Amino acid sequence: MALFNRTPVAPLEYTRKAWMRGWVGATMFFLYAPLLILMVFSFNDSKRNVVWRGFTLKYYEKAMENDSLVEAMVNSLTIAGLATVFSLVLGALAAVMLWRFRFPLKGAVEGTMSLPIIVPEICLGVAFLIFFAKIEWPTDLPWPLNLSAITIAHITFCFPFVAMVVRSRLESFNREEEEAAKDLGASEWQTFRDILLPHMKPGLIAGALLAFTLSLDDFVITFFTSGPDTITFPVKVYSMVRFSVTPEVNAASTILIILTIVLTAVALKLQGVKAIAETH
Amino acid sequence: MTDAQPIIQIRNVSKRFGKVTAVDNVTLDIMAGEFFVLLGPSGCGKTTLLRMIAGFELPTEGQILIDGQDVSNVPPNKRPVNMVFQSYAVFPHMSVADNVAYGLKIRGVGRGEREERVREALDLVKLGGFEGRMPDQMSGGQRQRVALARSLVMRPKVLLLDEPLSALDAKLRAQMQFELSDLQDQVGITFVTVTHDQDEALSMASRIAVINKGEVAQLAGPSDLYEYPANRFVADFVGSVNIFEGKLTLDEPDRAAVDCPGISKVYLNHGVTGPHGADVWIALRPEKIYLHVPGEGKAVRAAAQDAPDGHNFARGVIKGMSYLGDITLYEIKLDSGEMIRVSRPNLSRHDQEDFTWDDRVSMHWRADSPVVLLG
Numbered sequence: 001m002a003l004f005n006r007t008p009v010a011p012l013e014y015t016r017k018a019w020m021r022g023w024v025g026a027t028m029f030f031l032y033a034p035l036l037i038l039m040v041f042s043f044n045d046s047k048r049n050v051v052w053r054g055f056t057l058k059y060y061e062k063a064m065e066n067d068s069l070v071e072a073m074v075n076s077l078t079i080a081g082l083a084t085v086f087s088l089v090l091g092a093l094a095a096v097m098l099w100r101f102r103f104p105l106k107g108a109v110e111g112t113m114s115l116p117i118i119v120p121e122i123c124l125g126v127a128f129l130i131f132f133a134k135i136e137w138p139t140d141l142p143w144p145l146n147l148s149a150i151t152i153a154h155i156t157f158c159f160p161f162v163a164m165v166v167r168s169r170l171e172s173f174n175r176e177e178e179e180a181a182k183d184l185g186a187s188e189w190q191t192f193r194d195i196l197l198p199h200m201k202p203g204l205i206a207g208a209l210l211a212f213t214l215s216l217d218d219f220v221i222t223f224f225t226s227g228p229d230t231i232t233f234p235v236k237v238y239s240m241v242r243f244s245v246t247p248e249v250n251a252a253s254t255i256l257i258i259l260t261i262v263l264t265a266v267a268l269k270l271q272g273v274k275a276i277a278e279t280h
Numbered sequence: 281m282t283d284a285q286p287i288i289q290i291r292n293v294s295k296r297f298g299k300v301t302a303v304d305n306v307t308l309d310i311m312a313g314e315f316f317v318l319l320g321p322s323g324c325g326k327t328t329l330l331r332m333i334a335g336f337e338l339p340t341e342g343q344i345l346i347d348g349q350d351v352s353n354v355p356p357n358k359r360p361v362n363m364v365f366q367s368y369a370v371f372p373h374m375s376v377a378d379n380v381a382y383g384l385k386i387r388g389v390g391r392g393e394r395e396e397r398v399r400e401a402l403d404l405v406k407l408g409g410f411e412g413r414m415p416d417q418m419s420g421g422q423r424q425r426v427a428l429a430r431s432l433v434m435r436p437k438v439l440l441l442d443e444p445l446s447a448l449d450a451k452l453r454a455q456m457q458f459e460l461s462d463l464q465d466q467v468g469i470t471f472v473t474v475t476h477d478q479d480e481a482l483s484m485a486s487r488i489a490v491i492n493k494g495e496v497a498q499l500a501g502p503s504d505l506y507e508y509p510a511n512r513f514v515a516d517f518v519g520s521v522n523i524f525e526g527k528l529t530l531d532e533p534d535r536a537a538v539d540c541p542g543i544s545k546v547y548l549n550h551g552v553t554g555p556h557g558a559d560v561w562i563a564l565r566p567e568k569i570y571l572h573v574p575g576e577g578k579a580v581r582a583a584a585q586d587a588p589d590g591h592n593f594a595r596g597v598i599k600g601m602s603y604l605g606d607i608t609l610y611e612i613k614l615d616s617g618e619m620i621r622v623s624r625p626n627l628s629r630h631d632q633e634d635f636t637w638d639d640r641v642s643m644h645w646r647a648d649s650p651v652v653l654l655g
Contacts, residue, residue: 176369179336180427182357184383184434194382198373 091162125224169203293342
């Protein structure tokens with residue numbers, strides 16, 4: 001009897017519906033299988049990335065010994081770090097400005113600010129190329145100043161994303177909290193620090209993660225703004241792949257993926273996952 | 281409270297937002313130790329008035345004095361008043377104790393004293409032991425207590441409350457009405473509350489200012505406001521009322537009469553000092569009208585014996601009934617064609633069966649029941 005006594009699937013019990021499970025499975029597969037294969041084949045003891053020939057770590061050693069690859073990686077991380085910090089500050093300020101104040105041409109300001117998001121990257125890249133050439137931006141500066149052109153370009157297209165995320169977070173702010181703080185004696189700055197900033201925090205973290213990853217893996221704009229000596233990781237991988245896809249590339253990519261995951265995990269841990277989820 | 285000093289003086293204060301006048305030339309004194317209520321429909325300007333006392337809005341014209349000092353241009357963080365917001369505005373990222381301690385911290389009160397005062401304040405609002413809770417682990421009522429404690433811990437001269445009970449369910453609201461009154465007795469701080477709920481105002485206030493379209497329509501104690509409304513707006517807004525238009529036909533120091541074609545000749549056992557023949561309005565509360573079956577009325581009226589024959593008496597047909605448990609409300613169509621509302625306490629379990637739809641009934645009321653309104 002118990003065999004036939006299965007509770008029927010309720011309308012909202014999506015996890016018990018076969019087609020739903022299948023759909024989720026397929027999504028997961030197409031999202032993560034390529035990444036997984038990339039990571040697995042970084043341990044493949046073969047020059048070609050097609051057949052599994054046994055486990056090895058030698059491509060990690062090789063990647064680490066490849067000075068230009070390591071340099072590209074360091075460049076990328078430096079640029080991403082700087083771009084994140086600057087676009088975080090700029091984006092947050094822009095978001096607060098747009099949320100808080102009414103001023104003439106506000107709509108125009110809002111529109112122009114989101115231009116870097118909608119303009120095709122290739123156009124931005126060319127624009128930056130021409131711009132930096134026109135103002136004769138020096139290209140022969142010592143490290144890390146030689147990364148300034150790329151960093152500036154990255155900040156330009158990263159900060160609108162931060163502004164957008166932070167702004168949407170601000171929409172859920174209860175203005176009475178701000179008034180309550182002032183009512184209790186807090187100054188404008190104390191109110192910002194104690195009340196508004198903690199509310200913005202999940203948005204800031206989400207924005208920072210977004211800016212960091214956007215900058216880290218940007219190819220098009222970087223390609224146009226990088227000088228001869230300033231190679232970033234994506235650009236380097238591109239040039240390596242042009243000859244052949246060696247497990248060395250896989251190894252370097254795996255390191256990058258793990259780095260990103262660790263960073264994200266740390267950020268989530270610092271803030272508490274709940275607060276991130278609260279970015280409604 | 282007879283020798284009370286005004287703690288808040290509002291002098292000829294107006295507030296305009298563009299072309300809209302939210303508060304129109306209001307002059308009010310709020311006494312120290314009072315439980316003062318600003319009552320009015322939404323959009324009448326009562327909240328704007330409260331926010332001007334708190335300092336979140338600056339008056340376009342006029343002055344506001346707190347404890348004798350002109351604060352018209354003092355920012356909210358420098359005023360000796362604290363506010364409990366409609367949404368409570370409890371800081372969600374701080375524990376209950378941190379919320380309550382926030383103002384003291386800003387003021388630079390030392391840790392020891394701070395903890396002591398936070399504990400006192402939480403005990404006062406019956407939240408002892410909740411120090412470590414986060415706001416999202418609390419109910420709406422508890423969050424409101426946190427907001428109360430957070431304000432009271434500052435020992436303000438005046439506590440402002442913006443619609444403090446509007447978000448609570450009916451039972452809790454009734455309970456909080458008593459608790460707020462008790463609390464005010466305990467701490468002795470002047471409370472100024474804004475509400476649109478007349479029950480709330482009547483039950484808590486020592487004095488009520490009814491606000492209409494930015495102006496004070498009447499300033500009085502709860503029972504005076506209910507029994508002696510100054511105008512049609514107050515009569516209608518505070519409680520339920522029947523209003524009939526009429527002409528003043530008799531006005532002597534000890535009696536007056538108004539001819540109301542809509543209901544009957546109305547006799548009053550006191551003078552009204554209105555111009556003879558003037559157009560006036562009669563306000564009659566539903567609970568002050570006696571309902572009886574025709575014929576029986578004579579005997580009842582004879583017992584009352586306070587109005588000449590043919591006065592304070594009307595007939596009609598019951599057109600609507602709502603049984604509310606404690607009372608039953610009747611909508612009666614008068615012989616003149618106008619409608620009147622009469623309420624009747626259900627003194628025994630069978631009372632609701634005395635009258636029913638389409639019954640013909642008579643009504644009478646005492647000579648001290650109607651109120652004559654000149655405006």
